[in-house]
Amino acid sequence: MSPVRGGVFADVVETQRIPTLVRLAPNLYALTYRLMKMVPARHILRRAAASGRLDRGTTVVETTSGTFGLALAMQCAIDGRDLVLVGDPVIDARLHRQLADLGAMVEIVHHRAAVGGYQATRLARLAEIQAELPNTFCPEQYANPDNPASYAMVAELLTDRLGQIDCLVGPVGSGGSMCGTTRYLRQSNPDLVSVGIDAHRSVLFGQPDGPRVLRGLGNSLRPGNLDHTQFDEVHWVTEADVFHATRRLHQAHALFMGPTSGASYLVGSWWAGAHPDALTVIVLPDEGYRYHDTVYDDAWLAGYGRETPPAPRTVRGPGEADRSWCRLAWRRRSLAEVTAGSHLIEASG
Template identity: 40%
Template sequence: MLALVGHTPLARIRTALPHPHPGFWAKLEGLGAGGMKARGAVSMLRGARARGELRPGAPVVESTSGTLGLGLAFAGQALGHPVVLVGDSELEPAMRQLLRAHGARLELVGEPAREGGWQAARLARLRELLRRMPDAYWPDQYGNPDNAAGYLPMAAELADRLDHLDVLVCSVGTGGHSAGLAAPLRRRWPRLRVIGVDAAGSAIFGQRARPRLMRGLGSSIQPRNVAYEAFDEVHWVGAAEAVDACRRLARSGFVSGGWSTGAVALVSAWAAGAEPGAVVATVFPDGPHRYLGTVYDDDFCRVHGLDAATPAVRPEEIAHPRAAPPAPAAGWTRCRTVVDPADPAGPADPADPAGPAGPADAVARAVRTARVPAPARGGGACG
């Protein structure tokens, strides 16, 4: 089974998104077993086994919005570990069925936390499970360096296929694949520019957390795996823009995916058009099948007002990440100032009346730096 991970195709994408552009390269991770996050999942479990933190046959417990859960279900089968996944009530029914079909046990939380949203609620349930399962191992996808290390082979695959690379576009959720790709590719091409793509309404790069439709990218917390220093700029993309890009890809390029795929495709097409002649590459994390009831469902889009929205065709630039987007969790915004929101020495936005840290930021940092004590026996419970 482990031989099925990686070695995914690299496709040239020329679909107008929404305007014609010179084209960009996309790694089609949806065509690999377990999706893109199987790479990080296998790496985290192998690392824990090598250190003696994960005993043979011991359970693995993790929080997920779905995509990593699928990767862990694969890794658990391949390496012989039962998998318990903490999701939430917004996890799509199709993904619940798929995860259970692959042998994972699901624990679902019913309400987001008042501070920290769904991630904080899932992490609270995860801690309860770890107290009841002293032999269990928590990979901690948000802060485990083995997560990022799992994407080093993908960097090598890109380097083998491309003679040159000017711009790398990465969706950002846990920060794993962007951290794993940026460093080795920049050693190969020192002038490489890295663009992070986040969800409108996400707190990862310092904006205030807001309710979001999109799953798989964005976060209400600030994961420790995010390599802020690697990014030259960040774009926040809204749900209407991601849906429009996904449907354009499916309709005229056949290759498509979900929220993250639509967001990175939009930004990659923009980057290719903004600098003709530049070689641009990105990663499509998964395929469209998980999103048939959301991105590709007309009723879902109508209920959430996405069918009536006019997607932005270019980003609105802001001077600092703490500046509010044009509308909550919508639109398309770009910022060429990237700072670690948890770094007190980082530059603050002088126009922000809340100062360098508001209440939501304090909670996000508290969740980001939280650790679960090691159990009295068995493998370590934190990554």
């Protein structure tokens, strides 16, 4: 790869990594990424190379079925590194082609484990691949502390552009972006309210695992980077609410984003409306080009044709959050504290 070609692609990656701030309402801003996962992917690989854990003969391996894999593929293509990704059937044909075109080897697992779902199966296969190859490095986005640490840059950008922020709203998957950005923002504003968004049938905030339509938020395993004590409030959202909110975001603000961004817009616009004196920022993780044939197709969306409720239903614990848009005052507690409190409520109720 020539220096000129590498330099051009490095600039392209930088445009994916640095978010743009867009004002949606007097007290509501969107932190808009082209590809948010480029933030931790670039940071993790650079830190590993600097520390000697990642040399030229090392193969990068990771489990992912989403945009973290795409970010790794882009960075590895630029750096000239071999990459093996273990995913599951949720990787659509367009993403699979893009990953392959960037030089990544993609292996798909088809068995869903009874505990941990596809994620557990992917991790098991990843361990086998690492045992087969002589020299590997796994970014481990779910447990690597360099993931949340990478968002210090984002917190600095927000503070420089907006000053004090009162509320940050965003989806939770690996825990890196929301926990990392919240942690660094609270260094200057300890009163910042952090609102996390999860999917129903995700284990992240205390619900039992189950099949999920939404991708990019929720998980079948609890990642090490998820610090529950960072969150003041948690919302569980349905796919119908999220898909329709994604379209409203596009129609009202010309922001062509994916469903995780729609989830942020749904919850964040409600929160900003309920707190007109607070400056709210919502996280929009990636663009909508993977969803031309789904969310942005009217016939497909008609299958989710119900009105979105104007506000969430407040619940007292994860077990009360049914298949509707629900909100729980988390109050920076651990998961054990929240679930213990829920059991006390159930016993007394």
